[in-house]
Amino acid sequence: MLELLQQGFGAVFSLNILLLMVIGVAVGIVFGAVPGLSATMAVALCLPLTFTMGPQAGLSLLVALFIGATSGGLISAILLKIPGTPSSIATVFDGGPLMEQGHGVKALGVGIVFSFLGTIFSIAALMFIAPQLAKVALRFGPHEYFAIAVFSLTLIATLSAGSMAKGLFAGALGFAVSTVGIAPVEAVRRFTFGITELNGGFAMLTVMIGMFAVAEIIKVAERGRTASQGKAQSVSMKNIKGFGFSLKEFREQIPNASRSGLIGLAIGILPGIGAGTSNLVAYIISKKRAKNPETYGKGNIGGVVASETANNAGIGGAMLPLMTLGIPGDTVTAILLGGFLIHGIQPGPLLFISQAPLVYTIFAALIVSTVLMLFMEFYGLRLFIKLLDVPKHILLPIILVLCVVGAFGLSSRLFDVWSILIFGLLGYVFVKAGMPAAPFIIGFILGPMAETNLRRGLMLSDGNFGAFLSNPIAASFLGLALAFVIWQIVSSLRTKKSPMNEILRT
Numbered sequence: 155m156l157e158l159l160q161q162g163f164g165a166v167f168s169l170n171i172l173l174l175m176v177i178g179v180a181v182g183i184v185f186g187a188v189p190g191l192s193a194t195m196a197v198a199l200c201l202p203l204t205f206t207m208g209p210q211a212g213l214s215l216l217v218a219l220f221i222g223a224t225s226g227g228l229i230s231a232i233l234l235k236i237p238g239t240p241s242s243i244a245t246v247f248d249g250g251p252l253m254e255q256g257h258g259v260k261a262l263g264v265g266i267v268f269s270f271l272g273t274i275f276s277i278a279a280l281m282f283i284a285p286q287l288a289k290v291a292l293r294f295g296p297h298e299y300f301a302i303a304v305f306s307l308t309l310i311a312t313l314s315a316g317s318m319a320k321g322l323f324a325g326a327l328g329f330a331v332s333t334v335g336i337a338p339v340e341a342v343r344r345f346t347f348g349i350t351e352l353n354g355g356f357a358m359l360t361v362m363i364g365m366f367a368v369a370e371i372i373k374v375a376e377r378g379r380t381a382s383q384g385k386a387q388s389v390s391m392k393n394i395k396g397f398g399f400s401l402k403e404f405r406e407q408i409p410n411a412s413r414s415g416l417i418g419l420a421i422g423i424l425p426g427i428g429a430g431t432s433n434l435v436a437y438i439i440s441k442k443r444a445k446n447p448e449t450y451g452k453g454n455i456g457g458v459v460a461s462e463t464a465n466n467a468g469i470g471g472a473m474l475p476l477m478t479l480g481i482p483g484d485t486v487t488a489i490l491l492g493g494f495l496i497h498g499i500q501p502g503p504l505l506f507i508s509q510a511p512l513v514y515t516i517f518a519a520l521i522v523s524t525v526l527m528l529f530m531e532f533y534g535l536r537l538f539i540k541l542l543d544v545p546k547h548i549l550l551p552i553i554l555v556l557c558v559v560g561a562f563g564l565s566s567r568l569f570d571v572w573s574i575l576i577f578g579l580l581g582y583v584f585v586k587a588g589m590p591a592a593p594f595i596i597g598f599i600l601g602p603m604a605e606t607n608l609r610r611g612l613m614l615s616d617g618n619f620g621a622f623l624s625n626p627i628a629a630s631f632l633g634l635a636l637a638f639v640i641w642q643i644v645s646s647l648r649t650k651k652s653p654m655n656e657i658l659r660t
Contacts, residue, residue, distance in 0.1 A: 183222040186222065197486055201362075202561075209499060213519070216490055221524055224486075241468070242462075260455065271415070276467040280517070287503075299479075303481070306475075307593075324591070324597070356577075363557050364578040371550045372581075417432055418463060422474075440460035470520075472484045478503060479501075485591070
């Protein structure tokens, strides 16, 4: 392991890859900091750039973007009181008041340092858990993989924001869209309507760019050029020692950070849930366990610590199912899956055997990107504040052009350009209808996996569905899927107020 990690660091510290990662972290921070942009959009836009790169350089760039954008949301959350990404919603609750009280540098310093620690913790967990989980997953057959796919689809549909019915509908629609093209087993054309370009189905990249980037551009455009845009407050870095807070304050927050890191890691592992949930859960628990809960929401650094540690700990958590099972943990890792596939690499348990040097290069890239994020975010703060003031009506058309260029560069087909526009409109419809996009994306990605393994499992058991229930691992995952659906139905019937809703109201 140490030898492979040493090789990974050797690859990452080559001049071209290190330069790509510096650019990736900086661009990621900008996408995380500017409200309306996101980590998903950053990775989706830069994915086409990796076509001409090797796997090590391309994936290092993508993970650098992921880390930069996840942490970058805290800048606007504190300076504008607007979360740059959903993962920084809870940061606003105490980061904003700290800024108003003149403790903006302390809030930023705390957020950046504990973002760093949360990410390092999750990477360490990923490095130790992933190889062991991959060994177990090597024993999985089609019955187990089908059950895991169903469990993942059910989990994201039932636990996503909004009603369970909307989540299930979005997941089913994504599954249906994935069936367009040639069937995986019989090679029969399905839902192509005589259109030759549909024989290969919809490209993952076009679906991602359309549903997230183009849909967001349409949503912001609806508000018009006159829509109000907050102005970032300036912060003075004079006479600031270290990161703006004392060692005593750091020690006091260690239990809070440890608890929040575990919450972020655990929620990050669950497919499709993501940091948007973990930061709120960590904030609620931190407030309940605090000695002075009445100060939360009024400028307590514990709230910033809980939110930023949890959302960044989700990075390693989301990478875990992607690398060991080929199942993305959130929408960003869903696009990272495309990054693997572009280079002909299939994530899963065999990845740790066939591509072990690449795996540890990714681990090294995650660590180096996290260190780059720590220093670039704090000491480059003045530059990022200026970028927050760029008008949206200038920024978003540039992003739209990049979306079109990236889609066309995929296969040099205008069909892909039309596809991102169609899926952009679909994503906008999702926004207006209050439907989550994550179940659609997970359904689109896991649909082929579920269908292929269902067919293979039935072929092995001569068409007997009972084989899926007689297999203990498959039966366990199917049972959990059913349990989550029942649990969601029961909880939706209760009239009891949720503490998370209470916080969101205030």
